[in-house]
Amino acid sequence: MTKEFDILSTETVMFHLYGTVEASIDGVRIGLGTEKERRMVVPLLLTIRRPVSYLELADWMWDGSPTSAPDDLGRYMGDFRTRLTQLGFRGALVNRDRVCRLNVASEQVDLHRLTTLLTEVDQLDDETAARRLRDTLTLCGGEPLAGLSGHRIDACRQVLLEERRRAEMTLIRVDFRLGRAAHRVPDLVRLFLDRPEDTAVATLTMQALAISGRQAEALGVYRRCCERLVELGMKVPPQMADLHGRILRDEPAIAEPELERHL
Numbered sequence: 337m338t339k340e341f342d343i344l345s346t347e348t349v350m351f352h353l354y355g356t357v358e359a360s361i362d363g364v365r366i367g368l369g370t371e372k373e374r375r376m377v378v379p380l381l382l383t384i385r386r387p388v389s390y391l392e393l394a395d396w397m398w399d400g401s402p403t404s405a406p407d408d409l410g411r412y413m414g415d416f417r418t419r420l421t422q423l424g425f426r427g428a429l430v431n432r433d434r435v436c437r438l439n440v441a442s443e444q445v446d447l448h449r450l451t452t453l454l455t456e457v458d459q460l461d462d463e464t465a466a467r468r469l470r471d472t473l474t475l476c477g478g479e480p481l482a483g484l485s486g487h488r489i490d491a492c493r494q495v496l497l498e499e500r501r502r503a504e505m506t507l508i509r510v511d512f513r514l515g516r517a518a519h520r521v522p523d524l525v526r527l528f529l530d531r532p533e534d535t536a537v538a539t540l541t542m543q544a545l546a547i548s549g550r551q552a553e554a555l556g557v558y559r560r561c562c563e564r565l566v567e568l569g570m571k572v573p574p575q576m577a578d579l580h581g582r583i584l585r586d587e588p589a590i591a592e593p594e595l596e597r598h599l
Contacts, residue, residue: 349423351381351445353496355478359423366423369415372397375484376412378492380429380438381445390434399486446476447496450503462510469507476500501527508540518548528557532564539576546583554583 350360357374359366368377375397379388390409397409413436417429430437442448450472457465480496481489504527508520524541531537538561545554558580562572582588 349425349444350475351377351440353378353381353445353447354476354480354500356482357381357484361423368419369412371484372408373412373416375486375489376409377416378481378484378489380436382447382492384438384440384442384445384448387435387437390436393436396486396488399488446472447499450476450499454499454503454506457506457510462513466507466510466514469503469510473500473503473507476503505536505540512540512544517544520544521548521550528561532560533568533570535561535565535573535576539573539579542576542579542583546579551583551586555580558583 348361352358352360356365357377358368368374376393379392379396394409397412413429413431417431420426420428425440428439430439442452453468453472457469460468480493480500504523508524511517511520521541521544524537524544527537528534528541538557541557542554545551545557558576561576565572
């Protein structure tokens, strides 16, 4: 549900790029205006605390074809500043000499919270890493920039999807170390079907299936991946070929070196 609020504490305010571009507090969604306003908000949230020019904002908002950008942009900027004030972020939007900057903390934007966690995960114990990754991935659910389109938006959406995929793979590797490989089979199969040429995903999927006693399915993943690699003119990596051989010989699935924390 999307609501408008008069005054909020900033402590639990979150800005979302995953799903609809909006804010939330304690799980209650708060609208950030019209489609044009949300288009304007995207680059400001992507580059928090860094300058964004009017020209760049106009490109995001009008998809490279602004008609009345200077006048309209000022109006949209004023509306967004009012919304930020209602959220408790008075003065967070700096607008000077046709350059803007949004001053909010990185942990208050879902994408930046995810990216920061990925830089910290190696310093965490596995149980803590798994819990925090799971919580943050839940926060970063849904189609990125939902309801928006355009060349800038579409390119940004792919970046957001890649970052979430990277986080999913990080969590899966942590779960492998915690002995939860079999529980990750559905997620691995989904990731593999989305991109069968991804040999890292294919290798983990084969391993999880083999650990689960599903050797025939693991060999099927290998065949499908090889077919796709041939189509792309790529070679099967040695690690994946070695795992294929172990499965054929009915040997125990051995944890791959990538899963070790020191790597």
